[in-house]
Amino acid sequence: MSRVIYLDNAETTKIDPEVLKVVDKYSSEVYGLPSATEYGEALGMQIRKDIEQAKETIAKAINAEPEEIVFTSDEVENDNLAVKGVCFANPKKMHIITSKIERKSLLDIFRSLEAIGCFKTTYLDVDKEGFVSPEDVEKAITDKTVLVALHHVNHEIGTIQDIERIGETCKRRNVIFYVDATQSFLKVPVNVKKMGIDILSISADKIHGPKGVAALCVRNGLKLQRLFEGGESKDIVRPGYTNTPGVMGFAKAVKIYNKKANERMKKMRDYLIDELLKINDTHLNGPDGDKRVCNNVNITFKYVEGEALLLYLSLKGIVATTGSACFSSTLKPSHVIMALGSRHEDAHGSLRLTLSKFNTGNEMKETVKSIREVVGRLREISPLG
Amino acid sequence: MYSKKVIKYFMHPKNVGEIKNPDAKATEGSLACGDMITIYLKIDSKTHVITDIKFKSYGCAANIATTSVMTEMVKGKTIQEAKKLEFKDITKALGGLPPMKIHCSILAIDGLKTAIRNYEERHGLAKPEDLNESILRSRLRKVIDPKVGKDIVTAGIVQNVTIKNGAVRLLLKLPEDHEFRDNILEEIDERIGHIPGVKKLNIEFIKQ
Incomplete structure:
Protein backbone atom coordinates (compact mmCIF):
# COMPACT_ATOMS: atom_id res chain seq x y z
CA MET A 1 0.00 0.00 0.00
CA SER A 2 1.24 3.46 -0.79
CA ARG A 3 1.64 6.18 1.79
CA VAL A 4 -1.37 6.66 4.07
CA ILE A 5 -2.27 9.47 6.45
CA TYR A 6 -4.20 7.54 9.06
CA LEU A 7 -6.69 9.72 10.96
CA ASP A 8 -9.09 7.11 12.25
CA ASN A 9 -7.38 6.34 15.55
CA ALA A 10 -10.62 6.31 17.56
CA GLU A 11 -11.51 3.23 15.54
CA THR A 12 -8.21 1.45 16.05
CA THR A 13 -4.49 2.27 16.12
CA LYS A 14 -1.32 0.94 14.59
CA ILE A 15 0.57 -1.40 16.88
CA ASP A 16 3.78 -0.01 18.38
CA PRO A 17 6.90 -1.94 17.21
CA GLU A 18 7.92 -2.46 20.86
CA VAL A 19 4.54 -4.03 21.56
CA LEU A 20 4.83 -6.21 18.49
CA LYS A 21 8.11 -7.62 19.84
CA VAL A 22 6.33 -8.64 23.03
CA VAL A 23 3.46 -10.24 21.12
CA ASP A 24 6.02 -12.17 19.10
CA LYS A 25 7.89 -13.29 22.20
CA TYR A 26 4.73 -14.62 23.87
CA SER A 27 3.71 -16.35 20.64
CA SER A 28 6.98 -18.03 19.74
CA GLU A 29 9.13 -18.25 22.91
CA VAL A 30 6.96 -18.14 26.02
CA TYR A 31 3.94 -19.76 24.44
CA GLY A 32 2.53 -21.67 27.41
CA LEU A 33 -0.87 -21.02 28.91
CA PRO A 34 -1.30 -20.01 32.54
CA SER A 35 -4.38 -22.12 33.17
CA ALA A 36 -2.63 -25.42 32.44
CA THR A 37 0.05 -25.05 35.05
CA GLU A 38 -1.01 -25.02 38.64
CA TYR A 39 2.15 -26.92 39.61
CA GLY A 40 3.48 -27.38 36.16
CA GLU A 41 6.18 -26.88 33.71
CA ALA A 42 8.57 -24.03 33.19
CA LEU A 43 6.77 -22.15 30.41
CA GLY A 44 3.53 -22.14 32.37
CA MET A 45 5.19 -20.97 35.57
CA GLN A 46 6.78 -18.05 33.78
CA ILE A 47 3.57 -17.00 32.04
CA ARG A 48 1.57 -17.09 35.28
CA LYS A 49 4.01 -14.65 36.81
CA ASP A 50 4.06 -12.47 33.71
CA ILE A 51 0.28 -12.23 33.51
CA GLU A 52 0.17 -11.17 37.18
CA GLN A 53 2.73 -8.52 36.30
CA ALA A 54 0.60 -7.37 33.34
CA LYS A 55 -2.43 -7.00 35.60
CA GLU A 56 -0.39 -4.93 38.00
CA THR A 57 0.80 -2.62 35.22
CA ILE A 58 -2.72 -2.03 33.92
CA ALA A 59 -4.28 -1.72 37.39
CA LYS A 60 -1.73 0.89 38.35
CA ALA A 61 -2.67 3.06 35.37
CA ILE A 62 -6.26 3.38 36.64
CA ASN A 63 -5.63 3.14 40.40
CA ALA A 64 -7.20 -0.31 40.69
CA GLU A 65 -6.10 -3.58 42.31
CA PRO A 66 -4.45 -6.22 40.08
CA GLU A 67 -7.06 -8.84 40.95
CA GLU A 68 -9.80 -6.50 39.67
CA ILE A 69 -8.55 -6.83 36.08
CA VAL A 70 -10.43 -9.30 33.85
CA PHE A 71 -9.06 -9.85 30.35
CA THR A 72 -11.53 -10.06 27.48
CA SER A 73 -11.50 -9.86 23.71
CA ASP A 74 -12.75 -6.36 22.93
CA GLU A 75 -14.99 -3.48 23.97
CA VAL A 76 -18.12 -5.17 22.64
CA GLU A 77 -17.52 -8.14 24.90
CA ASN A 78 -16.80 -5.70 27.73
CA ASP A 79 -20.17 -3.99 27.25
CA ASN A 80 -22.01 -7.30 27.15
CA LEU A 81 -20.25 -8.74 30.19
CA ALA A 82 -20.64 -5.54 32.22
CA VAL A 83 -24.27 -4.75 31.39
CA LYS A 84 -25.72 -8.25 31.21
CA GLY A 85 -23.43 -9.42 33.99
CA VAL A 86 -24.82 -6.76 36.33
CA CYS A 87 -28.45 -7.10 35.23
CA PHE A 88 -28.55 -10.88 35.48
CA ALA A 89 -26.82 -10.84 38.86
CA ASN A 90 -29.42 -8.40 40.25
CA PRO A 91 -32.69 -9.78 38.89
CA LYS A 92 -34.90 -7.74 41.18
CA LYS A 93 -33.83 -4.39 39.83
CA MET A 94 -34.77 -3.80 36.22
CA HIS A 95 -33.92 -0.21 35.39
CA ILE A 96 -30.84 1.02 33.54
CA ILE A 97 -29.73 4.58 32.84
CA THR A 98 -27.59 5.53 29.88
CA SER A 99 -27.26 8.39 27.39
CA LYS A 100 -28.40 8.81 23.80
CA ILE A 101 -24.86 9.18 22.48
CA GLU A 102 -23.23 5.95 23.63
CA ARG A 103 -21.63 3.63 21.08
CA LYS A 104 -24.25 1.86 19.02
CA SER A 105 -23.09 -1.57 20.15
CA LEU A 106 -23.80 -0.62 23.76
CA LEU A 107 -27.22 0.82 22.94
CA ASP A 108 -28.03 -2.41 21.10
CA ILE A 109 -27.53 -4.34 24.34
CA PHE A 110 -30.17 -2.22 26.10
CA ARG A 111 -32.58 -2.74 23.20
CA SER A 112 -32.09 -6.50 23.42
CA LEU A 113 -32.66 -6.43 27.19
CA GLU A 114 -35.83 -4.38 26.67
CA ALA A 115 -36.96 -6.97 24.12
CA ILE A 116 -36.80 -9.65 26.82
CA GLY A 117 -39.61 -7.66 28.37
CA CYS A 118 -38.61 -6.94 31.93
CA PHE A 119 -35.86 -4.34 31.58
CA LYS A 120 -36.41 -0.62 31.13
CA THR A 121 -33.82 1.88 29.98
CA THR A 122 -33.72 5.64 30.40
CA TYR A 123 -31.80 7.31 27.57
CA LEU A 124 -30.59 10.66 28.86
CA ASP A 125 -30.46 13.66 26.57
CA VAL A 126 -27.20 15.53 26.14
CA ASP A 127 -26.60 19.22 25.60
CA LYS A 128 -25.36 20.81 22.38
CA GLU A 129 -21.79 19.82 23.11
CA GLY A 130 -22.64 16.28 24.11
CA PHE A 131 -22.50 16.59 27.90
CA VAL A 132 -24.66 14.41 30.13
CA SER A 133 -25.89 16.44 33.07
CA PRO A 134 -25.06 14.85 36.45
CA GLU A 135 -28.36 16.31 37.75
CA ASP A 136 -30.24 14.40 35.05
CA VAL A 137 -28.58 11.19 36.18
CA GLU A 138 -29.59 11.89 39.77
CA LYS A 139 -33.20 12.63 38.75
CA ALA A 140 -33.47 9.49 36.62
CA ILE A 141 -32.44 7.14 39.43
CA THR A 142 -35.33 5.21 41.02
CA ASP A 143 -35.38 2.43 43.61
CA LYS A 144 -35.46 0.01 40.67
CA THR A 145 -32.28 1.35 39.08
CA VAL A 146 -29.49 -1.20 39.02
CA LEU A 147 -26.99 0.37 36.62
CA VAL A 148 -25.77 3.64 35.18
CA ALA A 149 -23.76 2.97 32.01
CA LEU A 150 -21.92 5.87 30.36
CA HIS A 151 -18.82 6.51 28.34
CA HIS A 152 -16.03 8.72 29.64
CA VAL A 153 -15.19 10.23 26.24
CA ASN A 154 -17.49 10.22 23.24
CA HIS A 155 -16.09 8.29 20.28
CA GLU A 156 -17.39 10.71 17.64
CA ILE A 157 -17.14 14.18 19.11
CA GLY A 158 -14.61 13.78 21.91
CA THR A 159 -16.72 15.19 24.77
CA ILE A 160 -15.24 14.36 28.20
CA GLN A 161 -18.02 13.60 30.68
CA ASP A 162 -17.95 14.64 34.34
CA ILE A 163 -17.51 11.05 35.50
CA GLU A 164 -16.43 11.94 39.02
CA ARG A 165 -19.64 13.80 39.82
CA ILE A 166 -21.82 11.11 38.31
CA GLY A 167 -19.80 8.46 40.16
CA GLU A 168 -20.39 10.26 43.43
CA THR A 169 -24.13 10.29 42.73
CA CYS A 170 -24.18 6.57 41.90
CA LYS A 171 -22.31 5.71 45.06
CA ARG A 172 -24.62 7.81 47.23
CA ARG A 173 -27.73 6.29 45.60
CA ASN A 174 -26.31 2.76 45.68
CA VAL A 175 -26.37 2.20 41.92
CA ILE A 176 -23.67 0.31 40.02
CA PHE A 177 -21.65 2.56 37.71
CA TYR A 178 -20.20 1.19 34.46
CA VAL A 179 -17.85 3.43 32.49
CA ASP A 180 -16.63 2.81 28.95
CA ALA A 181 -13.17 4.38 28.99
CA THR A 182 -11.97 2.96 25.68
CA GLN A 183 -11.57 6.43 24.17
CA SER A 184 -10.18 8.12 27.28
CA PHE A 185 -7.79 5.55 28.75
CA LEU A 186 -4.32 7.17 29.11
CA LYS A 187 -5.50 10.32 27.32
CA VAL A 188 -7.63 11.59 30.19
CA PRO A 189 -6.88 10.69 33.84
CA VAL A 190 -8.90 7.67 34.94
CA ASN A 191 -8.99 6.78 38.62
CA VAL A 192 -11.59 4.15 39.43
CA LYS A 193 -11.48 4.75 43.19
CA LYS A 194 -11.65 8.52 43.09
CA MET A 195 -14.28 8.53 40.35
CA GLY A 196 -16.51 5.96 42.03
CA ILE A 197 -16.39 3.59 39.07
CA ASP A 198 -17.56 0.02 39.70
CA ILE A 199 -16.76 -1.42 36.27
CA LEU A 200 -14.42 0.08 33.71
CA SER A 201 -13.87 -0.91 30.08
CA ILE A 202 -10.53 -0.38 28.31
CA SER A 203 -9.13 -1.80 25.07
CA ALA A 204 -5.57 -2.38 23.88
CA ASP A 205 -6.06 -1.53 20.24
CA LYS A 206 -6.86 2.12 21.02
CA ILE A 207 -3.42 2.68 22.58
CA HIS A 208 -1.14 1.02 20.01
CA GLY A 209 -1.62 -2.40 21.59
CA PRO A 210 -2.65 -5.56 19.77
CA LYS A 211 -6.18 -6.13 18.47
CA GLY A 212 -8.50 -8.66 20.07
CA VAL A 213 -7.56 -7.93 23.67
CA ALA A 214 -9.30 -5.70 26.17
CA ALA A 215 -9.99 -5.58 29.90
CA LEU A 216 -12.74 -4.94 32.36
CA CYS A 217 -11.85 -3.65 35.77
CA VAL A 218 -14.45 -5.05 38.16
CA ARG A 219 -14.47 -3.61 41.68
CA ASN A 220 -13.59 -6.15 44.35
CA GLY A 221 -16.74 -7.59 45.87
CA LEU A 222 -19.01 -6.77 42.94
CA LYS A 223 -20.77 -9.79 41.52
CA LEU A 224 -21.19 -10.25 37.80
CA GLN A 225 -23.13 -13.10 36.24
CA ARG A 226 -20.80 -14.74 33.76
CA LEU A 227 -21.99 -15.04 30.19
CA PHE A 228 -20.42 -18.32 29.22
CA GLU A 229 -19.44 -21.47 31.00
CA GLY A 230 -16.19 -23.40 31.02
CA GLY A 231 -13.35 -23.65 33.48
CA GLU A 232 -13.48 -25.16 36.92
CA SER A 233 -13.78 -22.28 39.32
CA LYS A 234 -17.19 -20.67 39.57
CA ASP A 235 -15.46 -17.48 40.68
CA ILE A 236 -14.00 -16.85 37.27
CA VAL A 237 -16.03 -14.10 35.60
CA ARG A 238 -14.73 -14.80 32.16
CA PRO A 239 -13.83 -18.44 31.58
CA GLY A 240 -11.74 -19.40 28.60
CA TYR A 241 -8.11 -19.46 27.52
CA THR A 242 -6.07 -16.34 28.10
CA ASN A 243 -4.84 -14.51 25.03
CA THR A 244 -1.33 -14.36 26.47
CA PRO A 245 0.46 -12.59 23.59
CA GLY A 246 -2.38 -10.06 23.55
CA VAL A 247 -2.40 -9.51 27.29
CA MET A 248 1.36 -9.09 27.46
CA GLY A 249 1.25 -6.73 24.48
CA PHE A 250 -1.54 -4.75 26.16
CA ALA A 251 0.56 -4.29 29.30
CA LYS A 252 3.57 -3.27 27.23
CA ALA A 253 1.47 -0.65 25.40
CA VAL A 254 0.36 0.77 28.76
CA LYS A 255 3.90 0.77 30.10
CA ILE A 256 5.44 2.66 27.19
CA TYR A 257 2.59 5.12 26.68
CA ASN A 258 4.12 8.55 26.89
CA LYS A 259 1.77 11.25 28.14
CA LYS A 260 3.80 13.82 26.22
CA ALA A 261 2.15 12.37 23.11
CA ASN A 262 -1.15 13.75 24.43
CA GLU A 263 0.23 17.29 24.37
CA ARG A 264 1.50 16.82 20.82
CA MET A 265 -1.86 15.47 19.69
CA LYS A 266 -3.61 18.39 21.35
CA LYS A 267 -1.49 20.82 19.33
CA MET A 268 -2.25 18.99 16.08
CA ARG A 269 -5.94 18.83 17.06
CA ASP A 270 -6.13 22.58 17.63
CA TYR A 271 -4.24 23.26 14.41
CA LEU A 272 -6.75 21.18 12.44
CA ILE A 273 -9.73 22.80 14.15
CA ASP A 274 -8.41 26.33 13.63
CA GLU A 275 -7.50 25.77 9.99
CA LEU A 276 -10.65 23.88 9.01
CA LEU A 277 -12.97 26.40 10.67
CA LYS A 278 -11.42 29.05 8.42
CA ILE A 279 -13.38 27.41 5.59
CA ASN A 280 -16.80 29.11 5.26
CA ASP A 281 -19.96 27.50 6.62
CA THR A 282 -18.31 25.05 8.97
CA HIS A 283 -18.76 24.30 12.62
CA LEU A 284 -17.13 22.16 15.26
CA ASN A 285 -19.18 19.28 16.70
CA GLY A 286 -18.52 18.81 20.41
CA PRO A 287 -16.72 21.13 22.85
CA ASP A 288 -13.40 22.85 22.34
CA GLY A 289 -10.51 23.21 24.75
CA ASP A 290 -9.89 21.03 27.78
CA LYS A 291 -13.27 19.35 27.76
CA ARG A 292 -12.46 17.69 24.46
CA VAL A 293 -10.20 14.65 24.26
CA CYS A 294 -6.76 15.48 22.86
CA ASN A 295 -7.03 13.47 19.63
CA ASN A 296 -10.53 14.19 18.29
CA VAL A 297 -11.63 16.63 15.58
CA ASN A 298 -15.19 16.58 14.24
CA ILE A 299 -16.28 19.28 11.83
CA THR A 300 -19.40 19.76 9.72
CA PHE A 301 -18.97 21.20 6.24
CA LYS A 302 -22.32 22.55 5.11
CA TYR A 303 -23.69 21.76 1.63
CA VAL A 304 -21.35 18.79 1.35
CA GLU A 305 -22.06 15.11 1.86
CA GLY A 306 -19.57 13.14 3.94
CA GLU A 307 -19.31 9.95 1.94
CA ALA A 308 -18.21 11.86 -1.16
CA LEU A 309 -15.77 13.78 1.06
CA LEU A 310 -14.30 10.55 2.45
CA LEU A 311 -13.94 8.88 -0.92
CA TYR A 312 -12.07 11.85 -2.27
CA LEU A 313 -9.79 11.94 0.76
CA SER A 314 -9.16 8.22 0.57
CA LEU A 315 -8.09 8.60 -3.06
CA LYS A 316 -5.51 11.01 -1.63
CA GLY A 317 -4.45 8.43 0.96
CA ILE A 318 -6.22 10.07 3.92
CA VAL A 319 -8.26 7.77 6.16
CA ALA A 320 -11.05 9.35 8.22
CA THR A 321 -14.75 8.80 8.88
CA THR A 322 -18.11 10.58 8.68
CA GLY A 323 -21.49 10.59 10.39
CA SER A 324 -23.29 10.70 7.06
CA ALA A 325 -26.19 8.35 6.44
CA CYS A 326 -24.74 7.47 3.04
CA PHE A 327 -21.69 6.03 4.75
CA SER A 328 -23.50 3.90 7.32
CA SER A 329 -24.71 0.40 6.69
CA THR A 330 -28.14 1.37 7.99
CA LEU A 331 -28.38 4.56 5.88
CA LYS A 332 -29.05 6.49 9.09
CA PRO A 333 -27.19 9.63 10.09
CA SER A 334 -24.95 9.58 13.18
CA HIS A 335 -27.13 9.20 16.28
CA VAL A 336 -24.53 11.18 18.22
CA ILE A 337 -24.67 14.29 16.05
CA MET A 338 -28.47 14.07 15.79
CA ALA A 339 -28.70 13.92 19.62
CA LEU A 340 -26.92 17.30 19.82
CA GLY A 341 -30.08 18.83 18.36
CA SER A 342 -28.51 19.10 14.91
CA ARG A 343 -30.14 18.78 11.54
CA HIS A 344 -29.70 15.78 9.29
CA GLU A 345 -27.37 17.66 7.00
CA ASP A 346 -25.10 18.49 9.94
CA ALA A 347 -24.53 14.77 10.32
CA HIS A 348 -24.23 14.13 6.57
CA GLY A 349 -21.57 16.81 6.24
CA SER A 350 -19.57 15.78 9.30
CA LEU A 351 -16.00 14.59 9.16
CA ARG A 352 -14.19 12.94 12.07
CA LEU A 353 -10.41 13.00 12.25
CA THR A 354 -8.78 11.19 15.18
CA LEU A 355 -5.07 11.41 15.86
CA SER A 356 -2.33 9.25 17.30
CA LYS A 357 1.29 9.66 18.35
CA PHE A 358 2.36 8.51 14.89
CA ASN A 359 0.84 11.53 13.13
CA THR A 360 3.06 14.44 12.11
CA GLY A 361 2.72 18.16 11.57
CA ASN A 362 3.32 17.72 7.85
CA GLU A 363 0.47 15.27 7.66
CA MET A 364 -1.79 17.87 9.27
CA LYS A 365 -0.80 20.47 6.68
CA GLU A 366 -1.44 18.05 3.85
CA THR A 367 -4.77 17.06 5.33
CA VAL A 368 -5.97 20.65 5.61
CA LYS A 369 -4.93 21.26 2.00
CA SER A 370 -6.79 18.22 0.70
CA ILE A 371 -9.93 18.98 2.70
CA ARG A 372 -10.00 22.57 1.45
CA GLU A 373 -9.71 21.29 -2.08
CA VAL A 374 -12.42 18.66 -1.86
CA VAL A 375 -14.89 20.84 0.05
CA GLY A 376 -14.46 23.52 -2.61
CA ARG A 377 -15.04 21.05 -5.42
CA LEU A 378 -18.09 19.42 -3.87
CA ARG A 379 -19.64 22.77 -3.05
CA GLU A 380 -19.28 23.78 -6.68
CA ILE A 381 -21.40 20.79 -7.63
CA SER A 382 -23.87 21.23 -4.77
CA PRO A 383 -27.31 22.76 -5.42
CA LEU A 384 -27.32 24.07 -1.83
CA GLY A 385 -25.75 27.11 -0.30
CA MET B 1 -16.89 -1.15 -3.24
CA HIS B 123 -46.39 22.84 -22.78
CA GLY B 124 -49.72 21.04 -22.84
CA LEU B 125 -48.08 17.73 -23.73
CA ALA B 126 -49.23 15.78 -20.69
CA LYS B 127 -52.45 13.87 -20.66
CA PRO B 128 -54.58 15.57 -18.05
CA GLU B 129 -54.88 13.30 -15.06
CA ASP B 130 -58.13 13.00 -13.19
CA LEU B 131 -57.24 15.59 -10.67
CA ASN B 132 -58.04 14.57 -7.14
CA GLU B 133 -56.87 15.15 -3.64
CA SER B 134 -54.67 12.09 -3.47
CA ILE B 135 -52.69 13.10 -6.56
CA LEU B 136 -52.12 16.50 -5.01
CA ARG B 137 -51.06 14.96 -1.74
CA SER B 138 -48.63 12.60 -3.42
CA ARG B 139 -47.05 15.56 -5.20
CA LEU B 140 -46.88 17.49 -1.93
CA ARG B 141 -45.07 14.54 -0.36
CA LYS B 142 -42.12 15.43 -2.56
CA VAL B 143 -41.75 18.82 -0.90
CA ILE B 144 -39.37 18.54 2.03
CA ASP B 145 -39.19 20.77 5.07
CA PRO B 146 -35.41 20.99 5.45
CA LYS B 147 -35.78 22.02 9.07
CA VAL B 148 -37.09 18.63 10.18
CA GLY B 149 -36.04 16.61 7.17
CA LYS B 150 -39.56 15.35 6.51
CA ASP B 151 -41.99 15.95 3.69
CA ILE B 152 -44.55 18.64 4.40
CA VAL B 153 -47.48 16.22 4.54
CA THR B 154 -45.79 13.97 7.10
CA ALA B 155 -44.45 16.98 8.98
CA GLY B 156 -48.00 18.27 9.44
CA ILE B 157 -47.49 21.48 7.49
CA VAL B 158 -50.22 20.52 5.03
CA GLN B 159 -53.39 20.65 7.10
CA ASN B 160 -55.98 20.40 4.38
CA VAL B 161 -56.21 19.95 0.60
CA THR B 162 -59.38 20.62 -1.37
CA ILE B 163 -60.12 20.99 -5.06
CA LYS B 164 -63.19 22.51 -6.63
CA ASN B 165 -63.63 23.31 -10.33
CA GLY B 166 -59.90 23.33 -10.88
CA ALA B 167 -59.19 25.62 -7.96
CA VAL B 168 -56.87 24.05 -5.44
CA ARG B 169 -56.98 25.28 -1.89
CA LEU B 170 -54.21 24.40 0.53
CA LEU B 171 -54.34 25.06 4.21
CA LEU B 172 -50.85 25.20 5.66
CA LYS B 173 -49.47 25.40 9.16
CA LEU B 174 -46.35 27.34 8.31
CA PRO B 175 -45.25 30.12 10.66
CA GLU B 176 -44.14 33.41 9.11
CA ASP B 177 -40.73 33.10 10.72
CA HIS B 178 -40.14 29.53 9.46
CA GLU B 179 -36.59 29.54 8.18
CA PHE B 180 -37.48 27.80 4.91
CA ARG B 181 -40.93 29.30 4.32
CA ASP B 182 -40.07 30.78 0.93
CA ASN B 183 -38.33 27.61 -0.29
CA ILE B 184 -41.32 25.52 0.71
CA LEU B 185 -43.84 27.81 -1.00
CA GLU B 186 -41.71 27.89 -4.14
CA GLU B 187 -41.48 24.11 -4.16
CA ILE B 188 -45.24 23.76 -3.73
CA ASP B 189 -45.82 25.98 -6.73
CA GLU B 190 -43.25 24.02 -8.71
CA ARG B 191 -44.89 20.69 -7.84
CA ILE B 192 -48.58 21.42 -8.29
CA GLY B 193 -48.96 24.89 -9.78
CA HIS B 194 -48.56 23.59 -13.33
CA ILE B 195 -50.48 20.32 -13.30
CA PRO B 196 -52.96 20.36 -16.19
CA GLY B 197 -56.37 21.00 -14.73
CA VAL B 198 -55.10 23.18 -11.91
CA LYS B 199 -56.53 26.55 -12.80
CA LYS B 200 -55.83 28.29 -9.58
CA LEU B 201 -53.75 27.67 -6.49
CA ASN B 202 -54.84 29.34 -3.27
CA ILE B 203 -52.64 28.96 -0.26
CA GLU B 204 -54.01 29.85 3.13
CA PHE B 205 -52.32 29.75 6.48
CA ILE B 206 -53.49 28.74 9.89
CA LYS B 207 -52.98 31.67 12.25
CA GLN B 208 -50.58 30.61 14.99
Missing part, protein backbone atom coordinates in the same frame (compact mmCIF):
# COMPACT_ATOMS: atom_id res chain seq x y z
CA TYR B 2 -17.33 1.20 -6.15
CA SER B 3 -16.38 0.26 -9.70
CA LYS B 4 -13.60 2.14 -11.45
CA LYS B 5 -16.20 3.83 -13.61
CA VAL B 6 -18.07 5.21 -10.60
CA ILE B 7 -14.82 6.62 -9.23
CA LYS B 8 -13.99 8.11 -12.61
CA TYR B 9 -17.37 9.87 -12.88
CA PHE B 10 -17.13 10.98 -9.26
CA MET B 11 -13.73 12.55 -9.80
CA HIS B 12 -14.59 13.99 -13.22
CA PRO B 13 -18.35 14.42 -13.50
CA LYS B 14 -19.81 15.50 -16.85
CA ASN B 15 -22.53 18.13 -17.37
CA VAL B 16 -22.20 19.69 -13.92
CA GLY B 17 -23.69 23.12 -13.42
CA GLU B 18 -26.79 25.18 -14.06
CA ILE B 19 -28.64 26.25 -17.19
CA LYS B 20 -29.91 29.82 -17.10
CA ASN B 21 -33.56 30.05 -18.17
CA PRO B 22 -34.01 26.29 -18.49
CA ASP B 23 -37.05 24.89 -20.30
CA ALA B 24 -37.55 22.57 -17.35
CA LYS B 25 -36.08 22.02 -13.95
CA ALA B 26 -36.64 19.60 -11.10
CA THR B 27 -35.20 18.88 -7.69
CA GLU B 28 -35.51 15.40 -6.25
CA GLY B 29 -34.38 13.83 -3.01
CA SER B 30 -33.97 15.59 0.29
CA LEU B 31 -31.48 17.02 2.68
CA ALA B 32 -32.65 14.56 5.28
CA CYS B 33 -31.51 11.60 3.24
CA GLY B 34 -28.32 13.37 2.24
CA ASP B 35 -29.22 12.79 -1.39
CA MET B 36 -30.45 15.62 -3.52
CA ILE B 37 -30.14 16.51 -7.20
CA THR B 38 -31.33 19.38 -9.38
CA ILE B 39 -31.75 18.75 -13.11
CA TYR B 40 -31.90 21.51 -15.73
CA LEU B 41 -33.12 20.84 -19.28
CA LYS B 42 -33.00 22.74 -22.57
CA ILE B 43 -35.51 21.22 -24.97
CA ASP B 44 -36.13 22.03 -28.64
CA SER B 45 -39.76 23.10 -28.77
CA LYS B 46 -40.35 21.58 -32.22
CA THR B 47 -38.52 18.29 -32.07
CA HIS B 48 -38.66 17.85 -28.29
CA VAL B 49 -35.01 16.87 -28.34
CA ILE B 50 -33.02 17.46 -25.17
CA THR B 51 -30.38 19.81 -26.50
CA ASP B 52 -28.70 20.45 -23.19
CA ILE B 53 -28.83 18.98 -19.69
CA LYS B 54 -26.97 19.98 -16.55
CA PHE B 55 -27.14 18.91 -12.92
CA LYS B 56 -26.13 19.79 -9.42
CA SER B 57 -25.75 17.23 -6.67
CA TYR B 58 -25.63 17.12 -2.92
CA GLY B 59 -24.84 13.53 -2.20
CA CYS B 60 -22.46 10.65 -2.10
CA ALA B 61 -20.09 9.53 -4.83
CA ALA B 62 -22.75 7.23 -6.31
CA ASN B 63 -25.23 10.09 -6.43
CA ILE B 64 -22.81 12.24 -8.42
CA ALA B 65 -21.76 9.40 -10.74
CA THR B 66 -25.28 8.12 -11.51
CA THR B 67 -26.64 11.57 -12.26
CA SER B 68 -23.66 12.44 -14.40
CA VAL B 69 -23.90 9.29 -16.50
CA MET B 70 -27.66 9.77 -16.84
CA THR B 71 -27.14 13.23 -18.33
CA GLU B 72 -24.76 11.79 -20.91
CA MET B 73 -27.22 9.05 -21.82
CA VAL B 74 -30.18 11.36 -22.54
CA LYS B 75 -28.46 14.34 -24.13
CA GLY B 76 -29.50 14.50 -27.80
CA LYS B 77 -32.50 12.21 -27.27
CA THR B 78 -36.16 13.16 -27.56
CA ILE B 79 -38.09 13.39 -24.32
CA GLN B 80 -40.04 10.28 -25.34
CA GLU B 81 -36.80 8.33 -25.75
CA ALA B 82 -35.39 9.76 -22.52
CA LYS B 83 -38.46 8.65 -20.58
CA LYS B 84 -37.67 5.04 -21.45
CA LEU B 85 -34.37 5.15 -19.56
CA GLU B 86 -34.41 2.91 -16.48
CA PHE B 87 -32.22 2.82 -13.39
CA LYS B 88 -30.82 -0.52 -14.52
CA ASP B 89 -29.43 1.14 -17.64
CA ILE B 90 -27.54 3.54 -15.40
CA THR B 91 -26.11 0.92 -13.06
CA LYS B 92 -25.09 -1.13 -16.09
CA ALA B 93 -23.36 1.84 -17.68
CA LEU B 94 -21.38 2.31 -14.46
CA GLY B 95 -20.27 -1.31 -14.28
CA GLY B 96 -22.62 -2.00 -11.35
CA LEU B 97 -23.34 -0.33 -8.02
CA PRO B 98 -23.23 -1.65 -4.45
CA PRO B 99 -26.78 -2.75 -3.44
CA MET B 100 -26.90 0.05 -0.85
CA LYS B 101 -26.39 2.59 -3.63
CA ILE B 102 -28.97 1.42 -6.17
CA HIS B 103 -31.35 4.07 -4.83
CA CYS B 104 -28.99 6.72 -6.23
CA SER B 105 -29.66 5.54 -9.77
CA ILE B 106 -33.41 5.61 -9.03
CA LEU B 107 -33.07 9.18 -7.81
CA ALA B 108 -31.28 10.15 -11.04
CA ILE B 109 -34.17 8.69 -13.09
CA ASP B 110 -36.76 10.36 -10.84
CA GLY B 111 -35.09 13.72 -11.29
CA LEU B 112 -35.05 13.34 -15.06
CA LYS B 113 -38.68 12.18 -15.23
CA THR B 114 -39.94 14.94 -12.98
CA ALA B 115 -38.13 17.56 -15.07
CA ILE B 116 -39.64 16.12 -18.27
CA ARG B 117 -43.10 16.00 -16.70
CA ASN B 118 -42.77 19.61 -15.62
CA TYR B 119 -41.93 20.45 -19.24
CA GLU B 120 -44.86 18.47 -20.60
CA GLU B 121 -47.31 20.00 -18.19
CA ARG B 122 -46.23 23.49 -19.07
